Amino acid sequence: MADISIPGRNKGFGVTMRTDNWRTAPFAVFLGLMAFSGYIAWAAFQGEYYWWSGGTTGFGGYLSPLYSPLIYIDQTAAGSAPAWHAWIGGPWPSWWPSILPASPAFLILAFPGAFRLTCYYYRKAYYRAFAATPPACAVGGIPQKPFKGETGLLIFQNLHRYALYFALIFVVILSYDAVLSFFNDGQFGVGVGSIVLLINPILIGAYTFGCHSFRHLVGGKMDCMSCSMGRYKTWKKVSLLNSRHQLFAWLSLFWVSFADFYVRMVSAGYIKDLNTWGL
Numbered sequence: 001m002a003d004i005s006i007p008g009r010n011k012g013f014g015v016t017m018r019t020d021n022w023r024t025a026p027f028a029v030f031l032g033l034m035a036f037s038g039y040i041a042w043a044a045f046q047g048e049y050y051w052w053s054g055g056t057t058g059f060g061g062y063l064s065p066l067y068s069p070l071i072y073i074d075q076t077a078a079g080s081a082p083a084w085h086a087w088i089g090g091p092w093p094s095w096w097p098s099i100l101p102a103s104p105a106f107l108i109l110a111f112p113g114a115f116r117l118t119c120y121y122y123r124k125a126y127y128r129a130f131a132a133t134p135p136a137c138a139v140g141g142i143p144q145k146p147f148k149g150e151t152g153l154l155i156f157q158n159l160h161r162y163a164l165y166f167a168l169i170f171v172v173i174l175s176y177d178a179v180l181s182f183f184n185d186g187q188f189g190v191g192v193g194s195i196v197l198l199i200n201p202i203l204i205g206a207y208t209f210g211c212h213s214f215r216h217l218v219g220g221k222m223d224c225m226s227c228s229m230g231r232y233k234t235w236k237k238v239s240l241l242n243s244r245h246q247l248f249a250w251l252s253l254f255w256v257s258f259a260d261f262y263v264r265m266v267s268a269g270y271i272k273d274l275n276t277w278g279l
């Protein structure tokens with residue numbers, strides 16, 4: 001990509017003619033991303049209390065979305081899921097580095113993590129809030145070499161379209177977990193946790209299906225929109241979600257953390273889940 005020269009770009013950090021409070025947004029983003037990424041990292045390191053169910057053999061239960069899908073399970077951990085729920089099961093693999101806790105979250109979090117890290121909205125957010133390049137529109141940023149696009153060090157950002165394919169699979173998996181949460185040891189019912197885990201894939205789906213890459217996938221490269229009304233209608237719906245992408249990025253990030261917190265609190269016995277199973 002050719003160098004792009006922006007007049008006044010390197011006039012000094014914070015130099016601007018803006019009179020509004022432009023500092024609020026990057027500061028709020030900084031605090032929000034620190035808080036949620038900190039919580040998610042903490043939860044991943046726990047390796048326990050990510051599952052709750054009244055029984056151990058029947059279908060159903062609450063699974064933290066930060067641990068889903070389960071590949072391996074360490075069944076000696078408190079609050080761990082039954083082996084039938086894991087793709088491979090237990091015992092925990094012997095090749096696992098002893099420096100890390102035996103946490104199923106470590107086996108899967110790279111996929112949603114890569115999707116969010118390379119998301120077009122989050123890039124804007126953390127480039128501004130963490131790197132101040134620039135901190136806001138029409139505000140001088142930290143002086144840097146001429147902008148060369150996302151090449152060199154940042155070339156990995158181009159992997160976003162591939163991260164999307166994995167994210168779409170996660171929407172299906174988390175939807176299955178939502179169905180699972182309406183059963184407990186084979187009995188259909190409803191609990192507060194069922195509602196929490198149902199809202200989660202709805203918000204993550206709204207975020208994922210509003211992705212810029214997904215919008216391109218369904219409507220890109222079309223010279224004649226009216227030639228394929230199905231794709232055109234899908235593209236319009238995706239565009240609607242896309243226009244609220246920032247909103248769903250934050251709502252889904254908040255809710256996936258909250259859903260983990262809720263399952264963790266119920267599993268550890270700190271709060272009692274209100275439900276129709278009488279548990």
Ligand code: FES
Nearest residue numbers: 119120121211212
């Ligand atoms: S652009 Fe944000 S998820 Fe793809």
